[in-house]
Amino acid sequence: MALNVRTLCLAILSMRDATGYEIRKLVTEGAFSHFIAASYGAIYPALAQLLTDRLVTMREEEQTGKPARKVYSITAAGQRALADALATLPGRDIYKSEFLLQMMFADRLPARQLAAIYDAYIAMQEAELAQLQEESRNMPQTPGACFVRDYGRLMLTTVLDFLKARRDRLLDECARAAQSENEEEAS
Amino acid sequence: MALNVRTLCLAILSMRDATGYEIRKLVTEGAFSHFIAASYGAIYPALAQLLTDRLVTMREEEQTGKPARKVYSITAAGQRALADALATLPGRDIYKSEFLLQMMFADRLPARQLAAIYDAYIAMQEAELAQLQEESRNMPQTPGACFVRDYGRLMLTTVLDFLKARRDRLLDECARAAQSENEEEAS
DNA sequence: CCTCACATGTAATGAGTTACATGATTGG
């Protein structure tokens, strides 16, 4: 079985108790955000499912005003299910990059736009690196977490170096390619 | 509109005419395979849609025995639609890594299994790099294609260096963590 | 005053995967 939101919730709950809201935060802004995604519409039903399967338990904490927090904890059965799921994951990555597709056709894009897309991507990666740095401070120091953090840091700095080094060359080559294409059309 | 199979087909057809079968090969084994995925069940309907929208044309080439090849070509309207789609892509990457999730919980995995997962992943990345190298030879030499190829090469070699350098350290740390956890349980 | 953060959840919708169905030719 491939990675799904249920397994993801189980994994997070194995580190600490959490509410659906907190899980979403971890997944969108926390240590997991760099290699995983999940929305409310997936997380809440997943937690409900885990509860009926008795892989987690839930306690409600009343609050004034806000709806009661539903804090989930993993059970022993959940720990076993997680270990099992982790072990049987096919372990293949899914990488979909709109940016690389755009770059593949860089010479078809108007020069102005290409530069804009490129710089926006650099900014995105830089933001991601900054966030990773931020997270590193209040992150559990398990060997796995450190490994993943270092992995992310290396990848991001490598990408950024490459992007910055190659920027002008790419823009230049694309300008030339567009020019020679125009000449061909004219002839 | 985010990246979908229709846009992907259009993009490939803008480089050269192709059949659905050929598009799938490009996407699973070719230059696009490193940052995109699509199955028959998505490609054939996408081509049919593009045809009714007149963004591509189709000619059948009869063959003895096999079903007729349906060779698709992009139209002028298709070129425009592609340029438009490429320009308006949000340009965000989707990266889902089961491997990194597994690594996040490396100390929970049996040592034997962790090593197996790790080495299998290295082998996978190595295969991917070899394939990229292979492709490079009969690849179009546009600035975009070269950029993407160099990008992929750099990322893969960087990952591989990291994975190989960190292997023994990770295994060691996880063994220690597992040991101290056992001691805690015993006390 | 308005927006953000907190906090839960559902329903409609979309997009693509998996598995099936069919069938000839070629190479080991």
Next chain:
DNA sequence: CCAATCATGTAACTCATTACATGTGAGG
């Protein structure tokens, strides 16, 4: 003789996203 390659396509199904629905308290 068996597996792989070529070649098209459909239907059932899974999975998750988006948008909606609801409501308070705090801070600028």
